[in-house]
Amino acid sequence: MSEIPKLELKDVYISYTDRKGRTVQAAEDVNFTLANKPGVGEMAVVLGPSGCGKSTILKSVAGLLTPDSGTVKIDGQLVQGTGRDRGMVFQSYTSFAWRTVRQNVEYGLELQGIAKEERKKLSLAIIEKVGLKDFADALPRQLSGGMKQRVAIARTLVNKPRLILMDEPFGALDPQTRWGMQTTMLDVLKTEDNTVLFVTHDVAEAVYLADVIFVLSHRPAKVLHRIDVPTFESRNATVKQSAEFKRVENEVLELLHNSNVHGNIRVGL
Ligand SMILES: Nc1ncnc2c1ncn2[C@@H]1O[C@H](COP(=O)(O)OP(=O)(O)O)[C@@H](O)[C@H]1O
Ligand SMILES: [Mg+2]
Structure with missing residues (x-):
């Protein structure tokens, strides 16, 4: 693990001015850090009730908005505006309608000036990983909602961004499709x-x-807790039905409802 964090938010405050000119405080004294874990990576989830300020925080990392005060750093560098070093996947689908799945995935590689054959190789590899091998030549309108999100994920991953930002990417999908996407x-x-x-x-x-x-x-x-989630023996759709999973889920639910407890918490196992 290297010393400089992958991501560091320090004393971040963000407010909006609503249409009546009133100040809406959306993030207050937000502090958290993601370690740099070369060769391993990490899945960090920001969990909070609707309207609490999750998207606001993510936008500050994306560079789409600047905090009123505090700092956001990626690999030790202050975030100042948007950049291709961060890949974003949103709830809404953002593929180019006139491009095939493969052409959509290749878009970022084109911008980087990567040669045609190499682009094809890289994009097909990632398309296969997200389970769209048979749809490489399909157009977005021929795909289901879940498949479109797979394209969005492939398009982001192929660019090898320093950080991937995902804002409720599966929120619009039916539960069955959603589980499939999580597993993918x-x-x-x-x-x-x-x-x-x-x-x-x-x-x-x-x-x-x-x-x-x-x-x-x-x-x-505000960050109330940092929870290290245990590694479940297997992570597939059935693990969610297990007693072990339910126990961890209940512990997290309880923390979510109990804002008086602060700090680093290890749940379950
Ligand atoms: N552009 C904006 N102008 C005014 N208020 C906003 C704006 N964007 C978000 N908000 C308000 O800030 C709060 C946090 O919003 P948001 O970060 O989108 O929440 P979440 O993503 O957790 O649902 C909400 O009360 C929302 O209404
Ligand atoms: Mg949101």
Whole structure:
């Protein structure tokens, strides 16, 4: 583990001005750190109730907004605006309608000036990993919602960003598809050393995906707990039905409802 964190938020305050000119405090004194884990990567989940300020925090990491005060650093460098070093996946689909799946995935590689054959090789490898091998030549409109999100993930991963930011990416999917996507995510991440900052309000999703969870308060968002999630023996759709998983899920739920307890917490196992 290297000394300089992958991501560091320090004393971050963010507010908006609403249409009536009132100040809406969305993030208050937000502090958290993701370690740099070369060769391993990490899945960090920011969990909090709807409207608490999750997207706001993610946007400050994306460089889409600047905190009123405090600092956001990636690999020790202050975030100043957006950049291709960060890959983003949102709830809404953002593929180019006129490009095939492969052409969509190749887009970022084109921008980097990577040669055609190499682009094809890299994109097909990642398309296979996300389970879209048979759809490489399909157009986005021929795909289901879940498949479109697979394209979005492939398109982000192929660029090898320093940090992947995901804002409730599976929020619009039906539960069955959602579970499939979560499992794909874990499978893909196992073979790559990506660091992911993943935002959700879904406790089960957080427990299933996360190596570490940051539990936020109601608005203005503040980090209440840092939870190290145990490694379940197997992570697949059935683990969610296990007593062990349910116990961890309940512990996290309890923490979410008990804002008086602060600090670093290890749940379960
Ligand atoms: N552009 C904006 N102008 C004014 N208020 C905003 C704006 N964006 C978000 N907010 C408010 O800030 C709070 C946090 O929003 P957000 O970060 O989107 O929450 P979450 O992603 O956790 O649901 C909410 O109360 C929301 O209404
Ligand atoms: Mg949001």
